[in-house]
Amino acid sequence: MSTTMQPQKLNPQAREQATGWLITFSEGETDARTRAAFNSWLRTSPENVRAYLRVSAFWEAADGLDRHRKHDLDLLAHNALADNNVVSLSESPLPLQAEKVRVRGASTSAKRYALAATVLITCTATALMFRIYNPSGTTYTTATAEQRSVTLADGSTVELNARTRITVHYDDAQRRIDLHQGQALFRVAQEPSRPFIVHSGEARVRAVGTQFDLHRRRSGTLVTVLEGRVAVSTSPPAGSGSATRALTDSLVGAGEQVVVTSRTVSPPPRINIEVATAWTEGLLSFDAAPLSEVIEEYNRHNLKPLIVEDPQLRELRISGIFPASGAARITEFLQDRFGVTVEERERGIHVRRP
16 A cells, blocks of 8 residues: 655754855855854754754755755755764655745745745644534534644544534444534544544545545535545435435545546545645645735635735736745735735735735
């Protein structure tokens, strides 16, 4: 069975320091003193090395890299790792690459903003999650700017993104979860006698022991498999008159992603797991997404919403990776790339034509 393990989360301080070094190296030539300081920082702690490798991998995974570097960061990292006082990491090292993210069709200045947006990683909110008990199951809810992890009775865990609501129904025959809204990452404990089934709108996902991510959107449910395999099908809504329609399962393996709508399950292309689960690291990842979708995702993670009322602006296509918390990087990118006007008011941040 092909598996793709979800890596351990980074220490926030090491992560921020690693992104700072990547910005420094990507903005131009560095002198010997700076390179020596970088090597010293790497040798200070294995956590620093791991943070540098992981953040570098995020850049590579963003698919659109500027490979015309004037210095060799791989060699710098190699030299630092070669020192005897660096302890080996428990997990396999990721590729030693640190390069700038390119936004399709963007100017040099826009690329600079996209670079900053990519590497300025912020900590996710850890506010209280609400748990509601009712006779038909247990409901877990997160509000705006909240993320939370829940351990279920069988040892399975669910990581909830902002503005997410699930209801858990366990009995002797099956483990069923309803994803009413939002996004959740499931790590399923193996229990073959009780299948683990998640319903999201008209999507039905069945697993035994695996890891997968579900994102319920207006256009359908996005299913991303991190480890193992799941069976995905589209089921008729309750009361639709088509309850007798046979369900046809599509098997989706590790590293694959499908979109489930009321009528179809899309073919499963290979995707990059790091990008698909960027939200667990406090990042928002977009690939030619309409600005309306970008706004919707941003507003799930921030108390002061972005507001774009112009229909034409809402259709602008955005590619890049941005911090989930704070609007500065997204609005800077929009101003530089599209020449929009940004006005921050008490109840929101308005984006409009100049």
